[in-house]
Amino acid sequence: MNEDNLEKQILEIIDKNPTIQKELYESLNALEKSEKAQIRKILNKLLSEGKIIKDSQNQYRKLDENMAVGTIEFTKSGNMAFVQCSDGSEIAVKVENSGISLHKDLVLVEIIGKWRDLKEGRVVRILKRELKYVVGEFVRKGIFGFVIPIDAKINTDFYVAPEGIGKAKNGQIVKAKITKYQSPTKKPEVEIVDVLGDKDDPSIDLPIVIFKHGLPEPGYFPPKVLQEAKELPKKLSENEINGRKDFRKETIFTIDGDTAKDFDDAVGIKKLDNGNYLLGVHIADVSHYVKSNSALDREAYKRGTSVYLIDTVIPMLPFELSNWICSLVEGEDRLTMSLLMEIDPYGNLVNSKIYNGVIRSAKRLTYRKVNELLSDNCSEEVKKEIEFLKPELEMMRELMELLSEKRKERGSIIDIESNEVHFEFDEKGYVKDIIPVERGLSEKMIEEFMVLANETVASYFDVQGLPFIYRIHENPDPDVLLQLRNYLDMLGINVKFPQNIHPKVLQEILEKTKNHPLSKNIQMMLVRSMKRALYSEENVGHFGLASSSYTHFTSPIRRYPDLVVHRLLKEFIKYKGTLSKKEIKKYSEMLPEIAKNSSEMERVADQAEWDLIDMKKVEYISRHIGEVFWVYITGVTRFGLFVEIPQKMISGLIHISELSDDYYIYDERDNTLKGERTGNVYRIGDKLQAKVVRADKIGTEVDFIPYTEDDFEKLKREHPHAKIKVNKKNKKKRKKS
Template identity: 35%
Template structure:
């Protein structure tokens, strides 16, 4: 049966008003075209679409041509061999991003969400990690995972990369340092720029890979044989493609932005300059994007969260906006930051510095005594921060009663006490919701004046950290509700619960420990929280907590709200950090659109654009994580390389088929005890129980076991710390048993094949000290104070 065509009436385009706001000569919206093409009996050429839509004006036809080209570039449609357009994102065709694996195969992460799709090594020859593509779902692979084939490459992610140059039999090639880039880059004889064999280089890709040929490039910079101290951050930036230079167009736009807030900019805004708003951050923070104030009300509390109004200065379509979107977020390395916005804005005009007028976007909430948000409003304001306070000094005033500090800030102490009282209500509400709280340790790298690491130390969170975190969570929750109520197209911060496979593995592990997670096949956050509370007195609580944490997914940005599992919130969005996160800037623009009298659905951003943008911003967040972990791994190797031969106690933080990752006490550095460095035995790996078991001796090594090890080798270039096992520790910290032959070189262990060598383990991303994000805090490093990932 032939499908009947829908009437082609562009006047019925539901997004017509939005298009008229954006363009002088609007053509049918992307959404309308997608629906129209999908509703036809067969693919439509551009000429057929023009006739069907009755577009006769040359300008309209040219607009249609450009729109279809843009839609094809963005992967919304593809053209068949006859020039007919076919919509993507149906049951078979999907667009998204390639995720490479060092073994040659890949995965495909669709923009629309859902399960990742397996890509064979053959198809992976045509792409590199990070490329955007269209994939056709073809069935499942041998492990039952969805499988697909590559249909079209939409966008190449790698224009330059870092790796080691080698030459064999007259052929030059670069082995990428990023292990997800699984193909070597061929470097012709006249393009190696005198790079020596084994040297670290930057190569520019001139020809992307095809099914028959590897990528081809030329060396544009020689970095040397080793990563020099002081260059580890720049190297990580190059390896992961972190944008570092500001385009000339951005520089020109900055020249037109004033150095101070003008009187004209303050007009039409609510004046909050007399309200004692304060910022509370870490000692090394430089960009202050949130200020808070609370006062008691008969039914609870009023909470005002004022956020820097970046949207006033960074306009849609400007060079500043394009570069901010490209960067996605600021990247906080141990010693410096690669900002999303130029310093003139991030540390200057947009930063809520004390005693100066600043433009802000305000979330004004009434919160009940039980901690629930009763109502909220959003408006543009002008404010003046009354103080720049530090976490430690606020905690000292509120918790420790430091009289000297209380006298110093005596006019603000009553307002801080109000904030503390509100925090206690919000904390109770958090517990009632069943939000998941994992007990983890964050660390920071401390440098001396010469940039040399002095030590790595844990960061203690106090009530001031938690106070600000709860205020930001409340504002973000209120924002998500507002977006939903106003039907504003925007990005939500979604965090889904464990999928079926992860949940099955978690339940099998818990069964081995005599525990059970409530909720059956659909556990809720409260079930996780209840189980965590029940194991606090058990000696294996850290093991249980670690496995539970690893069962959860990573939070992502998406235009469809699915709630936040970790926070036990039905709605959640990012509002509180537009200086350093593009999603927050987008949310501010939507709120401003309504504040200016517009209706939510007419906000000029389409759902399909949001899908691509959400995927891109989730990618830039992951890219920042990988780059900062890599820089920290190099720094930590440099820190401990003079400790080779020394012995340390430590904790097993990872168990794999090739060995144990151990975090060293006091140093907070991970290294690998390779399986060949254990007892003279054959060890079997149990991925469900997270342990290795010796077949002959019965010796078991589990996640979170306490052990004693010796540092055997350190290689900063490869981010590797090799450890030798000396034995396990009993509950009193005494060496329980020496490893039988475990301290011998691998070459003397019977010729057993050696697997992957170990290094500084790339830890899951740590939540920062001022966090309002959805994933529970993970053990590991800390960004600089004030660099909140929310």
Template identity: 40%
Template structure:
């Protein structure tokens, strides 16, 4: 190569590499025709410079020397051909050819320039014995294999990925250079199978096109530079950075959290491009981060105009006309028991002693279906949301506040419409008879769990709530009997505290704690469980097409693994025979009161299946109920609202055959939808709590905590800190006193030299050494490693 040519080439490539290091998006310039021809003769093994002229991210510079991404310029055509276009040309030529050509003959037919032949030859060889081409004795034939498979793409951080086909067949390996561009987790793609599975190797394929993006908007942090602007999406990292044209930044500033609307996917283009849809604010603010999570999970916050218009037609209070045909329970002593900050009161309770010594328990649920008619804008929006979402310091309601916090809410000292389940129970807690119907109630008080517990404990609230003391104590007595009855049947009672975030008036975290289940919580829980079970009994008995809340039998492998962990923790149980709720309930009873009880509860809960909604009743394994549904929270769960609606149509004689079929079809469709929205809400709530926990811990570097080992992996151990619910990690690289190896069967790390072991469930003293809010990570070191970190230790000791 001549000196002048080498200098010119060095100048070009240095420019690209420099851009890569700065994280810039470069658009390589076009050379003149004469210079282009000159450089083609130099770079016979590289793509033509024209093929690089496309708006991509910095990954494009890596494609310069990637022989598997050839883009050929045909001398017979005036336009550039992408790889996909050239493959189609090859397929067309083979279809039209009267005989099977060799590679050289095929190149002549497609007018491939001599300078590009070696590149074309490599492309054809890469397609041999795939779903496109087959080669026999040097001649090329169109492959007779299946053309395309549809599936969901999952990328890895290393660049390659996998596609899980929709037909349930084995997943397909996708090399980085065969992804057809930068794909996102969950993208629905069309894949061409290249090679079948061989030995331990998975079958291999190539993405032809993106059929459906998992999302068309992402949330990330804005990074402007002198040459280009880009956004790094949350949870994906720099490899998925999104190029933002200068005119589409919406005046965002560096370090701000933004919502990006992605441009349509272009086959063969590696990078992502989009425009800023909304600027959320400073990326270091926890409230902004949570707002970004809400956008990422596609949770609608504002209600559409159609919903707002319908709200204006609703009454402000209960009218006399609405009371016709309803039970009048306004003179019964009825009240709500909820968290102190609750506004959507959808259940109230009453209890009275009957002359025959039996109890008459009333569970009164807000009659939401009276106000929300099927097919209205409010109803459609409620279906879309599926449920309310509860975040630290705020609620994203399923229904507008005018309904959820006012007209439907069972507020104290106001007439409210209800759907009541009246149950007569024997002193032993057995339901002797029941009635379900529409009613009007007048709640006497809005009680909180804490003040009701004070009544039970003989605290200050006992005097202030004197007129409620007797019914409350009767309710406590009955609820304990109901709990005992459930436990005898094998109902699993997971006594797990919930993470609680204490905020000040400005929304800043001032403390973290784990809430303990009180007798007042159990009281309400038992009454709601009984009402749900009773309505399920009624619905199944009369074959009413409702949505059931079902929980399947757990997988044997997971239960065997659970018993294996129990044995390592010192609790040996026989797990031979069928898996029943009663056997698992016995385990929970035996470990109750042990230091590791919370960990065992969590492991068992993770070993069970997730409860879901469906139209077919298969029972509820965890509760040991043969029939169960959700009836008691129609303000915040759509399945409850649907149950109210169809049960009322049956009771009023309006459930015709056509309506029956309508509700059965709707239950099948909404079961999967509402299960999905519930999972989304749970995930978002966990993420939001973690954001607040990280905010609280950011200034705790150097502080000492006692913790419990909650997980053991081949890269470190997870530790739960005290009673705060915060979890951090001790990484293997920070354990320098020995070389630790994972013992998977023993659920522990073992030092090779010292034989020192760290088990699941061990108590351990740790120090906080790093808090990375952006990565969502808290790094810890054990006490014996702290001095090596060089971090100043704080004198204050935490819980």
């Protein structure tokens, strides 16, 4: 029975009357086990897509117009939740209307009104419980106890009966299995299945994040996946190379970080007789090894992306592929998807062609060494190792500057400095120091080339309207842009915001504020003002890059969408610049689900990476309790001041109760706290000294109190070894006020 037709018939039957499963079998004359299994599969699919619901009488029925199905996600504050529907829409749910739902449950909601620009709903039924385990702190209460979840989005604690405690001790971090979900009158129950350790032990941070986000254990793959990986060849055969464009005699090399082990992109460059540049971007041909619907492919789809947790990688593919046969290792023949792009001296792309290729990387370069070679202070050691590539690297620098200028002309805002930091650890595993990471010349160079490659590949499919997976970035939300404008106004930065926002406006903000002490925070606000970049089968362009069509093609070792793009490119090459009717139909059906899953898994990976970084930042500052730092005010609220130590990118709160020199009133109009008696004003952008008084690594919270010169002698007594610095200029200013 054709699945599409069967789905249509099932929907028609349910549309007429609510129906139980047995009645569906009879209506569709399904007698065989296989036919019934097919019907059940479609019913489950329709339920998960929110197209139908199953009521308390086990009847399948269509949704009323005022009903919706989606995954509920609570905010960290605990007072709001948002239901993500399968069609991409969002419904706001106040916590009092969330019933007994938990974070990530599949729920049925009734639309009851509007909340800001969203529909507002009330949870009327929990369709599927997603949370199976919880990670949290075990708190003993006599013979029983509770697990308080680490994830603030899980808005309840969990009861542990005496027999479910095991070897857990009070205050330890545990993993617990949910045995009973909450009811209107009882808390949910768990049994402890694993003790991760004491909460101050740095070794438990990684497992906490892995368990919290449901990630695979590092190094683990199912046996079938590992078996397929082990069966792959360790060397290329002549048969595999035949029919490919041979680039092995070309000067091609990789540029990556010092610790990288999976090299999925290589570059080469030359000048043509007409004065144009010929840039080659060669990407590992992962699709040659990972066949559609193989065990490797199914696992890669499920993971969606590799996850980078400081110095630990949870790869999308086993190491046999990611670190060897797919990796563009120096001196080894490797299969590639090779894109050649001809660029004129003005930075315009004038021609391009994609090939199934084979390369042999001449050198494994690092960003650090390339930056040093292209600087005025290059060591003899680096010169000796890579100076033979200096002509190509100088030419790449020229081209990078042309492309960068061209991008800026159209308003692209790629030049946002990352908030990436490097952690230095001591011999016991504690964070010893935090060093901000700055992008150098070579990082910007590779980024420019990869952006151009991704745009070029996307354009092949976009101009013909062929099915494709795009990387999209929608226009910013006007309400959030208003918050950005207000933030800039508070800092005294005047920027005109036209009614129809263009990336050039945001680019202007970056230019105006690049030397501002709060430039990192301004960039963060700017990023928050924009919607999250996603994968989609529909092309709506990429706002941030000011690009009409964009994709991810350059990292198939670590991103599933890139692997799918490679498969599409192989068909595109095979059919000489188009796709067959069969492939058009197949990919039109497949891509929406691939895009949705890839976006979701990317979001999980990002959150896990941010969580571990935040925990390590708090761990660092927890070893500096009592010390005084210069901080900038990054936010003002009724309950206090959000501040940041800029050199370490560590954020925290000065609670309003700690502003004890006066009674402070929040002025909503200009977003300030004003002293009623003294007239002192705290506003965004102010610089002050603050003492660290509390750091909660598990909850990722840091508390500060304001520091004044009057505290100096007291601090010296309480913390004789603390690094206390007093700025005399600051003293004079305070005395004047």
